[in-house]
Amino acid sequence: MGNQKLFKGSLQTIILKLLNENDKMYGYEITQKVKELTKGELKITEGALYPALHKLEADGLLYVEVAKVGNRLRKYYKLTENGTKETVNKLAEMQEFLKTMQHLVNPKFSLE
Amino acid sequence: MGNQKLFKGSLQTIILKLLNENDKMYGYEITQKVKELTKGELKITEGALYPALHKLEADGLLYVEVAKVGNRLRKYYKLTENGTKETVNKLAEMQEFLKTMQHLVNPKFSLE
DNA sequence: AAATATACATAATTTTCTTATGCATAAAAA
DNA sequence: TTTTTATGCATAAGAAAATTATGTATATTT
Numbered sequence: 001m002g003n004q005k006l007f008k009g010s011l012q013t014i015i016l017k018l019l020n021e022n023d024k025m026y027g028y029e030i031t032q033k034v035k036e037l038t039k040g041e042l043k044i045t046e047g048a049l050y051p052a053l054h055k056l057e058a059d060g061l062l063y064v065e066v067a068k069v070g071n072r073l074r075k076y077y078k079l080t081e082n083g084t085k086e087t088v089n090k091l092a093e094m095q096e097f098l099k100t101m102q103h104l105v106n107p108k109f110s111l112e
Numbered sequence: 113m114g115n116q117k118l119f120k121g122s123l124q125t126i127i128l129k130l131l132n133e134n135d136k137m138y139g140y141e142i143t144q145k146v147k148e149l150t151k152g153e154l155k156i157t158e159g160a161l162y163p164a165l166h167k168l169e170a171d172g173l174l175y176v177e178v179a180k181v182g183n184r185l186r187k188y189y190k191l192t193e194n195g196t197k198e199t200v201n202k203l204a205e206m207q208e209f210l211k212t213m214q215h216l217v218n219p220k221f222s223l224e
Numbered sequence: 225a226a227a228t229a230t231a232c233a234t235a236a237t238t239t240t241c242t243t244a245t246g247c248a249t250a251a252a253a254a
Numbered sequence: 255t256t257t258t259t260a261t262g263c264a265t266a267a268g269a270a271a272a273t274t275a276t277g278t279a280t281a282t283t284t
Contacts, residue, residue: 011273029261042216072261075263104126121271123271139232
């Protein structure tokens with residue numbers, strides 16, 4: 001409870017950013033990576049993650065490579081060419097938003 | 113189109129922050145102030161603003177003072193005592209989120 | 225006279241989460 | 255050895271918070 005720190009709209013960008021850095025990742029790995037990178041502050045829930053991955057795939061930004069590890073199934077996601085382009089856009093947009101918001105709530109510590 | 117830069121979940125905090133700085137404001141004034149402060153980058157739509165104000169009021173964080181200016185109605189909003197407390201919390205949460213997100217998407221320019 | 229700005233509001237719809245649930249294998253702990 | 259936790263996928267119901275589209279009305283500018 002009380003862990004909705006993940007502002008709506010940022011999940012797609014986070015996924016794209018991670019895939020841009022790590023070449024290929026599977027869902028569970030993404031949740032762990034985010035937890036690790038944010039020291040537990042951001043927790044991606046499965047109910048948010050998987051639909052987001054499916055949407056990004058449907059939009060042609062990701063594609064899947066299924067792998068069998070041991071006896072278990074893994075779906076590795078990679079950026080498509082278009083996905084790489086969109087990552088640049090989304091990251092720029094996110095930076096802009098962060099800067100704007102930072103300026104709005106705390107003008108003294110602007111990022112500029 | 114393409115102007116959904118306002119990440120969902122940040123509107124309440126923005127409203128509270130502005131009221132904390134300006135003592136009393138009315139709806140239209142808030143939309144203009146945000147536009148001004150962000151140089152047109154964030155545009156608060158009325159369909160988002162008014163329901164948000166009503167919710168904050170219902171939650172006891174704001175109260176209203178109706179004023180008649182010329183022949184027109186204005187509803188000035190002010191922070192309640194509880195609203196002031198919540199503003200502190202929400203701003204801290206926002207700072208935390210911005211820092212985390214900044215760190216996530218661009219570790220090199222961390223705010224710390 | 226017409227268009228734009230000021231000022232409020234709500235309804236329908238969409239997006240994007242949370243929470244709950246389900247299935248299944250692997251590893252660790254009791 | 256049994257139970258819990260971790261790994262790994264997925265979807266459905268519901269809630270939250272926007273967007274978009276309207277609606278009403280006055281004031282100002284073109």
